[in-house]
Amino acid sequence: VISVQKSKQIVLLRRPDGPIRKEDFGLEEVPLPPIGDGQFLVRNEYLSLDAGFRQWMNAGASDNYLQEMPLGKPVQSIVLGQVIESRNPRYPVDAWIMGRTAWESFSIADGSDLMSVLEVDADLPPYEYLAALGPAGMTAYFGLFRIGQPKEGDTLLVSAAAGGVGSLVGQLGKIAGCTTIGTSSSAEKCQWLRDELGYDHSVNYRLDVPVSQQVRELAPEGVDVFFDNVGGEMLDQALECLALNARIVLCGAVSQYEKTGKHTGITNLWQLVTKRARAEGFMFSDYVDEYPRAIGELSQWIREGKLRSPVEMTSGIENTADAFCRMLAGKTRGKCLVTV
Amino acid sequence: VISVQKSKQIVLLRRPDGPIRKEDFGLEEVPLPPIGDGQFLVRNEYLSLDAGFRQWMNAGASDNYLQEMPLGKPVQSIVLGQVIESRNPRYPVDAWIMGRTAWESFSIADGSDLMSVLEVDADLPPYEYLAALGPAGMTAYFGLFRIGQPKEGDTLLVSAAAGGVGSLVGQLGKIAGCTTIGTSSSAEKCQWLRDELGYDHSVNYRLDVPVSQQVRELAPEGVDVFFDNVGGEMLDQALECLALNARIVLCGAVSQYEKTGKHTGITNLWQLVTKRARAEGFMFSDYVDEYPRAIGELSQWIREGKLRSPVEMTSGIENTADAFCRMLAGKTRGKCLVTV
Numbered sequence A, B: 001v002i003s004v005q006k007s008k009q010i011v012l013l014r015r016p017d018g019p020i021r022k023e024d025f026g027l028e029e030v031p032l033p034p035i036g037d038g039q040f041l042v043r044n045e046y047l048s049l050d051a052g053f054r055q056w057m058n059a060g061a062s063d064n065y066l067q068e069m070p071l072g073k074p075v076q077s078i079v080l081g082q083v084i085e086s087r088n089p090r091y092p093v094d095a096w097i098m099g100r101t102a103w104e105s106f107s108i109a110d111g112s113d114l115m116s117v118l119e120v121d122a123d124l125p126p127y128e129y130l131a132a133l134g135p136a137g138m139t140a141y142f143g144l145f146r147i148g149q150p151k152e153g154d155t156l157l158v159s160a161a162a163g164g165v166g167s168l169v170g171q172l173g174k175i176a177g178c179t180t181i182g183t184s185s186s187a188e189k190c191q192w193l194r195d196e197l198g199y200d201h202s203v204n205y206r207l208d209v210p211v212s213q214q215v216r217e218l219a220p221e222g223v224d225v226f227f228d229n230v231g232g233e234m235l236d237q238a239l240e241c242l243a244l245n246a247r248i249v250l251c252g253a254v255s256q257y258e259k260t261g262k263h264t265g266i267t268n269l270w271q272l273v274t275k276r277a278r279a280e281g282f283m284f285s286d287y288v289d290e291y292p293r294a295i296g297e298l299s300q301w302i303r304e305g306k307l308r309s310p311v312e313m314t315s316g317i318e319n320t321a322d323a324f325c326r327m328l329a330g331k332t333r334g335k336c337l338v339t340v
Helices: A052-056 A126-132 A134-146 A167-175 A186-198 A211-218 A234-241 A285-305 A317-328 B051-057 B128-132 B135-148 B166-176 B188-195 B212-220 B231-241 B284-303 B317-328
Strands: A008-011 A024-030 A040-048 A075-088 A097-102 A106-109 A116-118 A157-158 A179-184 A202-205 A223-228 A242-250 A276-283 A311-315 A335-339 B007-014 B024-031 B040-048 B078-086 B096-102 B107-108 B116-118 B155-158 B177-184 B201-206 B222-230 B242-250 B278-281 B311-314 B335-339
Touching: A008 A317, A024 A317, A040 A097, A040 A126, A052 A075, A052 A317, A075 A242, A097 A106, A097 A126, A097 B188, A106 A134, A116 A157, A116 A311, A126 A335, A134 A167, A134 A223, A134 A242, A134 A285, A157 A167, A167 A179, A179 A186, A179 A211, A186 A202, A202 A211, A202 B166, A211 A234, A211 B188, A223 A234, A223 B177, A234 A242, A242 B177, A311 A317, A317 A335, B007 B317, B024 B317, B040 B096, B040 B128, B051 B078, B078 B128, B096 B107, B128 B335, B135 B222, B135 B284, B155 B166, B166 B177, B166 B188, B166 B222, B177 B188, B177 B212, B188 B201, B201 B212, B222 B231, B231 B242, B317 B335
Parallel strands: A157 A179, A157 A223, A179 A202, A223 A242, A242 A276, A311 A335, B155 B177, B155 B222, B177 B201, B222 B242, B242 B278, B311 B335
Antiparallel strands: A008 A024, A040 A075, A040 A106, A040 A335, A075 A097, A097 A116, A276 B278, B007 B024, B040 B078, B040 B107, B040 B335, B078 B096, B096 B116
């Protein structure tokens, strides 16, 4: 019998109107009920901060994945933890679990909520399974290799290149033999892209010179693969820089998640015709059968020193909302995690 | 020695400002110079009217294919004719020629201008090589089969379904085993789509009910392949109706060609992510090596009665501009041609 009686939760207090603020969230402590038959109790060790979840905080949000997050309930999130009590033989005590529950210190689950048992590699820190070997890594890996299909010598453009996914995509592009260009929001982050992540070039999108002009100067032959995490104006400008037969990986649209109305209109889609190019969306979870191979390759590259997994770690579940807001404001680098 | 001395030409007199009018064109008669070494003289029999060429009449138009058409010069076009005099052994007298010259009764060419010698099938009218066996047919065939990749049981949506390309795409979709929905601008054309072209359903986009709503009612499971000839608002609405893993064939954007500024902004591109879908542009001329196979299949379907090739023929080169304007105004059905 476990002595845990209470779980801390970060709840959504009100719908954000534009940029989210930490005041939109609250910290609550709730009693834990006993687990039922088929259930198990997970002590969450790490919480993942994912920009994509921001859109489900808006009123009326609804798509194939999630619905509008309810007010007053813990914020849905991908989390990593260990089973500490179980009445489900598929999820035994001590198993490391990744799944979609919430920003809470303990989760009661029954395995229906995208829960998977991890075979953790003792050479790597467990949180890597929320970073380069987790959703961010799977997104970068399958998005780049399956949708982007880079060839040696291609020019790869990555937006939000300092983010959790973008920081990996640029490095994977180098492994594939591409020339890489990353966009970011400050000179400091641009330098970090080049110095720490091996990007060949970086573009500060906050300069007065339009991104399209900066990219064309760096890549006069055009961009073969554009891995887009930003959407909106960034996507519209990148469309002006495509090479023949370019591939656009539609991964994220962080510039649009804080909008309540329609997304920014994309006016340059016709470039896909003149360049015989394509834009394609994907979800990493469509490739679940291939995770083992991807995780094998990625962890090998990490061990060989070919791939760095930059993580910005925040301590304490009570600081989760602040870290999430800082990330959406572009103030973080790499994959953002919280140690509970 | 040939006695031809003069050629009639339709010239672009002024840049259209919005919808094009026949007054923007003029008819001129010019003397034909003698042909030089390597050249040949073609008597044009049929002129093709292609909505896509409208955009190159705008000021500043420039893309991979053509530049802004010069004022006072014959309007560039795809034409079909016979060689009547030749100083080029690759283009002998009597050969049927398709190429990109202009709206003119005679063309002098040297083979550099996308000229190809046709092996015409005596069972079919020669103009078919500007219609179902020509650019419209190649566009429909490669766009649908290579980019759209329809599978039996798929739902295929075609915009401008009564147009030169759309009138073929719907029929090819039926051959591929799809349920087909065509959009058009009037109840009469919608009926024609169903009665004459075998479309399962048709949508009048001029009704008060939004196209997205009409399509969703006809295809509650979503659209698997959207073959788009229209762009703009039509494309934006179709994005709201996609099935999982949908393919959008970006073929034309006739709603945008008469605009001088930016294209209409597409606000629903994020649907490509939630539906793991793709949008891809193409040009039929990228598949030139495969024309023989496509022409073989298409002419076989025509002979078997599986494929109708609806053509709206206008007589007399002097009526070319009027026919072109009527086509862009949505007043024609099928592939529009002019007999010189």
